[in-house]
Amino acid sequence: MSTQEFDIIVIGAGVAGGIFAASQPASTRILVVERDLTEPDRIIGELMQPRGIQALNEMNLGHLLEGIDAQEVNGYNLIKGSERFTINYDEVEKGIHGIGLRNGKFLTNIRKELQQRENITLVQGNITQILQENNTVTGVSYTQEDGTTVSQHAKLTIVSDGPMSMLRDKLSKVNKKVTSYFMGLVLKDLDLEFPSYGHMIVTGEFPILVYPIHTNAYRILIDYPGGKAPKMGKDSIERIKESVVKILPQEMVASFLKALEEDQFKVMPNHAMKNQAFRMKGAVLLGDSLNMRHPLTGGGMTATFTDILCLNEQLAGIDFRDETKLQSAVNAYYNSRGKNVETINILANALYGVFTNDELKEACFEYLQKGGEQATGPLSILSGINRNKQFLLKHFFKVAMQHPIHFITKPAKQIRLYKNAKGILYPILKDEDVPAML
Template identity: 30%
Template structure:
């Protein structure tokens, strides 16, 4: 069978349902609604641990979309900031000006977003697996998709869905990314999650980040690694809940991928990428949903002039679609989208990977930067307010990010140079690590070595930050 819509959205995770709901509101109630198909391979509740925190910037985008109710009724908890724990000490990092995020089970939030889409005017939520794109043989423009629908009473069968605009929001394993960009995701690390029961956080309603020295490839026995390496570094109140969780449940895992956003509009007519299909960052800062929802806000605003009115000729002829789109105009809108989102997305993308590199320190220079970062937070004031505003999605400024990042680098150098015995007594890289031995051999009389180390620390900061900035600006 064949179906025709104005817009087809592939994927009903975070971005897909939010976009379907947002686009459905473009036209007034007395006008013909946009006909939108939201295709998802499985509409059962997702069972995974990922994207559990929506930052305050994401909450603001959710409110702008009229979807703030999607965090209600799912046991979501208000989140007021972070507690960072390092070598038995902790520092409180509150969100600025009373801002709040929300922590919740990812699957419950997705189900509420899908409910919002299913209730939106003109939106059909369809359980079907999209297999391939339908392209015009002459121009290559994407005209629709072929999908296998799930049914209970009959065997699966393939149908064709046609639309003026096809939007792929099919996540990190997108089938259609290569149609738009030659960029491929780079796996930076692996995410492992467990559900803790009766856990008492160091500061209630705050995300807790414990800096555990050392990193490396995912061990074969992950539970043993958590039990023997991670648990001893946790605050006392968290050790028992973690050990109990390891005994009762599996560790859920997925790769952490980094994918800078490339410009869209000129590589494949008729197809747009959004969400993790287009742009990914490390989940350490919990910024993925914030970026995706902000993208929905901006894209809806830019597409509104082209979708707000039905084509009178099509409406009069009872055609299956109500719009005709000039792809050159859509390309211009996508270029504007790329620039409009850049402040927030690049800030969160760069910050997430830079913090992971610092917090997952695996050499002496990164170890010094990590210790300096914690000491920087301990200073309080703008040393907390600035970084947490960036992390929360409230200060979309790569320039502000660069200022604080290199302030941390210089402060790390200052701490290392002026208090070398502190570093010497707290090397935690392992008894057999040559860099750790070098740390313990330093003394106040060996300042030339300290000066050299300061230069290498600054160089390490540059090679952490520089390539991340380049990954963002190379696609401008």
């Protein structure tokens, strides 16, 4: 490829980079550099909440969900031992729902879209260097498949190279921790009472998610707590199998055992991360390169699309040759994005803390089981439709304080519940208050 000038260079043609590039005006000249353009097989980015679908439609990109055998998700079925109940998204009555899909198929649709756009150049290459001059990012160098190195320049470089980003530490102060790992398999031939629901199983010490991703196939994600990856030796897998079979609903056991015989666990770390971008001109961090939360609630794509809408709003009408206005737009994005995604982050990380604490898990299950606003209220936050932080905090503490009489009848337990809830939530709120830019 000959060296040319672009308005924007996007690093990564994944969900963040690909959707961002596809959402830009036809007049914007864009280069997208992706390390590997073959279709991936992943266990991340497979569950999209209702607000994520809404955001795609707002960007006129809802058609990217078509033709990939994606499955409607109308709510959640919560399971604890022999107890179970369902919660529907309020938005289902309005024709709005979540969706389960295969991440690789979705990415293939995104990349086909990029290839069809005359203003977008999509290339496969490994980024070797972010080009800088006077504390300003001016472009990138990358190695092509034939081994040659190409340098390209742009007024703005979008860094969106995903959860395992190799570039975020060059552009931000990284604050990342692994909270747990997800072990994933595909379950087939399931006969479920509520097939178009996400199933959240909280019977044991670790939560399990099961949700549809295409016809006759469900993803199971088994949480493995702690910062060290699970061992995948024969003895270790046998112990994991025994632990899961004990708490898995009976109608899922046979499919799980068959899947374990036919395939190996795919393992992914679950991160909690909110970085602070350096004050460097000409670059923006987007998606999982900047901000991640525990994937228990499936909020990742919703948060990413929300960030894209926020950045697009700031870039609207910008002359990319005007460095001052361009940098003002980038600063405005960093300063305003947090309020749009904070409830997604807080709920994801807080709910994981709740479901790994026996007493709070019991209290949460009981609270949601009451139905009405106690169920649909929290689910409206999880769906991404409701972004009212105070509404979220109200429901969170009502879980721990739903029986005031227990301060008299069971004071030790009630005080412990409150302290544990506070101990989970306050550090998360403190992290969310950290500004996105240093």
